[in-house]
Every structure is written in structure tokens, then in C-alpha cells.
Amino acid sequence: MGEENVTRLHLHLVSDSTGETLESLVKAGLAQFADVDAVKHYWPMVRSEGHLDRVLDEVSRTPGLVLYTLVARNVRARLETRCAALGLPVIAVMDPVIEGLERMLGTRAESRPGGQHRMDEAYFGRIEAIHWTMEHDDGLLPHEWEDADLVLAGVSRSSKTPTSVYLANRGYKVANIPLVPNRPIPPELFELKKPLIVGLTVAPERLMQVRRARILGHDTAGISAKYADPDAVADELNSARRMFADRGWPVIDVTRRSIEETAAELMNLLGMRREVG
Known part of the structure; x- marks a missing residue:
């Protein structure tokens, strides 16, 4: 089809x-x-x-x-x-x-958020992972990234946040950092030992489509004029890929992947790393 x-x-x-x-x-x-x-x-x-x-x-x-x-x-x-x-x-x-x-x-339901879950250790682990991941979204608190299971790096609109939240629901602590032109990268990213760092990339055409959709009909204050410019987007992606290659980080192309597929690949990478380690 x-x-x-x-x-x-x-x-x-x-x-x-x-x-x-x-x-x-x-x-x-x-x-x-x-x-x-x-x-x-x-x-x-x-x-x-x-x-x-x-x-x-x-x-x-x-x-x-x-x-x-x-x-x-x-x-x-x-x-x-x-x-x-x-x-x-x-x-x-x-x-x-x-x-x-x-x-x-013949009785009313109790009003308890998440009442369908047993309050077991795994459940509380997922809750902790969700809170941790939300607190470390979009490059926040880099001094705590060593506690993460995964750190995702990628340009704006490369599915970092939804992928992080999906993995948090599986009990993984995930930090993510946007690679933004002219914005310094926290040095802590290059000093991490415990977390698996993975680069996310996407096809230029797809990225421009997503960014244009974000711009249309919304307040563009604070958004660079080059945000969806073809040449600028290509430069951003090339710069990110070079950094991933230089650091030897695994890379996942999310262009034709659902969030679930990307998350599954990340969990596979974690599993392989633990087997080797």
C-alpha cells in the first residue's frame, strides 16, 4: 500500500x-x-x-x-x-x-489513581524511573546523568522525549539532550561511565516536515529562522552524526521507526552491553 x-x-x-x-x-x-x-x-x-x-x-x-x-x-x-x-x-x-x-x-468505585496496579517493587521502580526521566528531560541536571541507564542525544524533534518517557514506563532512567546549534554541550556528557549513550538521527526531509508543522500556526518567538531551513537542517544532522562517530556512540535512525520500535532497539542495545560487560 x-x-x-x-x-x-x-x-x-x-x-x-x-x-x-x-x-x-x-x-x-x-x-x-x-x-x-x-x-x-x-x-x-x-x-x-x-x-x-x-x-x-x-x-x-x-x-x-x-x-x-x-x-x-x-x-x-x-x-x-x-x-x-x-x-x-x-x-x-x-x-x-x-x-x-x-x-x-451495587457500589461505587474507589477513586485511586493507578488502582489497577499491585504496589510491588517493580511498580515503584517504574514510578521512580518516570519521575527521574521527567526531571532530566531536555538537557536538565547534567550533573546527575551518571545515575541514568540511558542518555539520548539528538537534534531538536528527533523523538528524544517521547522515547525517553516510553522507556521510563518500562523502568529505565533516561536523560536526553538536544543538540542545538551554538548552544554548548554540557561537558558531563563526555565524562559518563555508567549510562549507555545513544545518538538519535532522522532523515533531513522528515525532520524539515516535522519542524515546519511545529512552526505553522504557532508563535515562533524564540525559534531560529534556520529551524526548518534545508541547508541548516542538513548541517545540524551532519554535525550530530560526526560527533556520534567521533565518540563511538551507537546511532539509531528514527525516520521510519515508531516510538515502540526505537525503544525496543534501545533495550536490545542495553541488553547486549550488559552481556558483554
């Missing part, structure tokens, strides 16, 4: 826990549709209106279907209201199941 027949869809998965339930439901649902290029955006641990507002600011940049598992009434109401204002479809995926159980059992 040609690419012109493929439907591209952004799915935003908003959860007050790790988001595993949403991920499983979405995976099962998408399996029923052919020729769909689904881009999944993961937004775990959303438990306050302030956090939700930050998430929805990002959602508005890549509009699509919003699916959620949220317990707090005020957060749910705000999500529904803001999605309606943005013209975005929104679905509370667990509500029909919970309502059916309430009718059959």
Missing part, C-alpha cells in the same frame, strides 16, 4: 499513573486498523491542574485524539473543558467498564 493511502494520527495518552493500561488498550485498538501511522504521545503521572495545563500546551501543538485514565474530578473536568475549547476529541477509556461494574456490584 502506498504512503499516500496511510492515515497519520496523533494519539495523546494522559494518565494519573504509568499509562500502561492506556498503552495496552490503544495497541489493541490500532491492531484493528490498516494503513494508520499512529504517533503516540505519553503523558503519565498527571495529577494536578497545573501539570495538565502544561501537557495540554504540548498537545495543542500536535492535535489529535486524547485518551485518558484520570481519577481526580477537577483534573478530569479541566481536561474535558480544555479539549472542547481546542476542538479535540477526548475519551475516558475506563469509564464504561467502571460504570458497568458499579451497576453489577
Whole structure:
């Protein structure tokens, strides 16, 4: 089937826990549709209106279907209201199941975020990994990167953040750093011993497409005029690839990979490294 027949869809998965339930439901649902290029955006641990507002600011940049598992009434109401204002479809995926159980059992469900998970060691490990990864997104806290399992490096819009969040849901602590022209790279990146450092790259045409989509219809304040310029994009990618090669870091081309495929390759690299080590 040609690419012109493929439907591209952004799915935003908003959860007050790790988001595993949403991920499983979405995976099962998408399996029923052919020729769909689904881009999944993961937004775990959303438990306050302030956090939700930050998430929805990002959602508005890549509009699509919003699916959620949220317990707090005020957060749910705000999500529904803001999605309606943005013209975005929104679905509370667990509500029909919970309502059916309430009718059959004759009792109300308890309002406990993430209540479907056993509070075991693995669960708490995932929660810790999610918090750690979110605190070390976009080049933050480089002095703590030695505690990471993975450090992802790549130019802007090379899927670093969604890949990091996906891996955090699997219990990995992941830091990521954007390689931005004329912005110094933290020296800590070149001194790391424990984490596996991986470079993410993407085809120039695909990167320009993604960056242009970000610019269109949005405030471009703070965005360089060369952000989506073909020559500038090619220079950025070439510079990043040279750095990856010079350092001997493994590289993954994310152009035709889903977030899940990229994450799977990263987990494979970690596994091979541990076998060798």
C-alpha cells in the first residue's frame, strides 16, 4: 500500500499513573486498523491542574485524539473543558467498564489513581524511573546523568522525549539532550561511565516536515529562522552524526521507526552491553 493511502494520527495518552493500561488498550485498538501511522504521545503521572495545563500546551501543538485514565474530578473536568475549547476529541477509556461494574456490584468505585496496579517493587521502580526521566528531560541536571541507564542525544524533534518517557514506563532512567546549534554541550556528557549513550538521527526531509508543522500556526518567538531551513537542517544532522562517530556512540535512525520500535532497539542495545560487560 502506498504512503499516500496511510492515515497519520496523533494519539495523546494522559494518565494519573504509568499509562500502561492506556498503552495496552490503544495497541489493541490500532491492531484493528490498516494503513494508520499512529504517533503516540505519553503523558503519565498527571495529577494536578497545573501539570495538565502544561501537557495540554504540548498537545495543542500536535492535535489529535486524547485518551485518558484520570481519577481526580477537577483534573478530569479541566481536561474535558480544555479539549472542547481546542476542538479535540477526548475519551475516558475506563469509564464504561467502571460504570458497568458499579451497576453489577451495587457500589461505587474507589477513586485511586493507578488502582489497577499491585504496589510491588517493580511498580515503584517504574514510578521512580518516570519521575527521574521527567526531571532530566531536555538537557536538565547534567550533573546527575551518571545515575541514568540511558542518555539520548539528538537534534531538536528527533523523538528524544517521547522515547525517553516510553522507556521510563518500562523502568529505565533516561536523560536526553538536544543538540542545538551554538548552544554548548554540557561537558558531563563526555565524562559518563555508567549510562549507555545513544545518538538519535532522522532523515533531513522528515525532520524539515516535522519542524515546519511545529512552526505553522504557532508563535515562533524564540525559534531560529534556520529551524526548518534545508541547508541548516542538513548541517545540524551532519554535525550530530560526526560527533556520534567521533565518540563511538551507537546511532539509531528514527525516520521510519515508531516510538515502540526505537525503544525496543534501545533495550536490545542495553541488553547486549550488559552481556558483554
